[in-house]
Amino acid sequence: MKAVLIGLGSVGRGVAEMIATKNPGIAITGIADSKSGCIRDDGLDITAVLETKKRTGVCGDRSIGAIDVIEKADYDVLVEVTPTNALTGEPAIGYIRAALAKKKHVVTSNKGPIALAYQELSALAQTNRVALRYEATVGGAIPIMHALEDGLLGNEIIAIYGVLNGTCNYILTRMAAEGLTYEQALMEAREMGYAEADPTYDVKGIDAAIKLVILANTIWGSGSQLTDIDLTGIDLLTPDALRLAEEGDCTIRLIAEAIPGKKILRVSPRLIEKSHPLVVEGTLNALTLETDMAKEITLIGKGAGSVETASAIIGDILYIRNHYGERA
């Protein structure tokens, strides 16, 4: 199996390192970062490329761009792991479109293209009889898409309820455990590296909402958009609200929920019994699928991290190899 890797930030580096270390039978024949690229049809020396990147800041030749790698390299699957642009989805949408048009499979961790252009891109993949896989976009290493696609075959999915943002979950866990204010818990999350300098995207629920759009479109093909989500963040929660919840053996979590039968598509802080499987601690993510036959199934795991995200991406590549086969 030959792959090209577009994006060499934390996720891309994780994917490259895991492939180099674990040798799962994937050759990387092209790599591009934001400034350069390199191509080698019989497989790049990944370790050497990563060292070059570390030493010089670029992974290859400045005259080679991402689109050159996508157009010119010899590969089966595009691994698109550039940063999410939640407003335009670009340049990732263009990269994915180009690869699909060349009848290449695509694996991405990028939420932008899947939240903004899912219908177009999945139709293009279908027309070209290739796979478009994006397990890494929601819930990190948790095999959510696999559960929906194969694990719960024959079930109708009635509703989904998710804890999909680790930053918010960490803040709420700390507010409940220590009686911290939102501001104190956010500062702690920043110190731990769980929150960014500008936490808006996480604490306002936007990141969770984008993931909810991806899940809803995957499950129900509903063509939902970010603007369809009823959105409330966690930034106005007080320690008192958490304390009151805890007194009733409940707690508060930022829950992303979709219930098509009730026309609910919402991200908001919700009171929830502490014994519910969705109540996870710290930066963990969790998703409960309510189905007609299997009833409630909950999946829990790490929602972020370089190696955890690489796990989802490598799993998608190997799934394509196992179920679509390699080229003759």
Next chain:
Amino acid sequence: MKAVLIGLGSVGRGVAEMIATKNPGIAITGIADSKSGCIRDDGLDITAVLETKKRTGVCGDRSIGAIDVIEKADYDVLVEVTPTNALTGEPAIGYIRAALAKKKHVVTSNKGPIALAYQELSALAQTNRVALRYEATVGGAIPIMHALEDGLLGNEIIAIYGVLNGTCNYILTRMAAEGLTYEQALMEAREMGYAEADPTYDVKGIDAAIKLVILANTIWGSGSQLTDIDLTGIDLLTPDALRLAEEGDCTIRLIAEAIPGKKILRVSPRLIEKSHPLVVEGTLNALTLETDMAKEITLIGKGAGSVETASAIIGDILYIRNHYGERA
């Protein structure tokens, strides 16, 4: 897709009813209970067969046995859902062997054949290029085998920790919540229909151990047997032990664990932090998979029930249709 159904107890009826109700594109061309059978190559009227069974106690002709259905019907997949015989695995092993030899796929909820004869049967399936699937044997509707097979591709499974017996989990939940003795909680479980008249199989940890054998053999191909499991039940636990655990924000659960690197294969009551995802309430089941890349992934859901088990079986049949294709 054509299936024959061997076994028409609670699980078999659940499968038949769900196929009749949801019409997922599966025709049942043969059915056998312990006393009779019926065959119809263009598909039986499932509702009529179930009514006959209800009225007369048998589903068909007393001169037709299970093996006749397996040998003579026209089908793609054997659905084997007779009761588990944990000592011999029979007659199910014979049924499964006969179907695999005829190059038919097999889906089963029967723990006996998979715990006792996995290596022989999976080799036979491989030789005949057909599938042997058994999602329903462990954790009811929870897509555990799917997660292992597809969802965590590329990951090394380092250890597994499971709450695999709903009866024990119910008893422990009630002892912790209400300070009941083991005997009181067991009586309550019997009244709720969660425990059988003779609870040995559940409370001594045997059922959980059989499931652990199935998981260990699936993951590591280790050829483990029930006698390899270090086994302690929950029947000697006191309310004091539970109370002490709760005081330290912990509780006690019957945990089935396999850690090959430490040569651990054990079912025993374990002290566990209440915030751990494995701590589920009531009759729920849960399994934590510890992996190298995805880290800890926990799956939670209903471990028993007629419709829940049917979910796993129908999912396996549809998986075979999607990934092996129908006959030309």
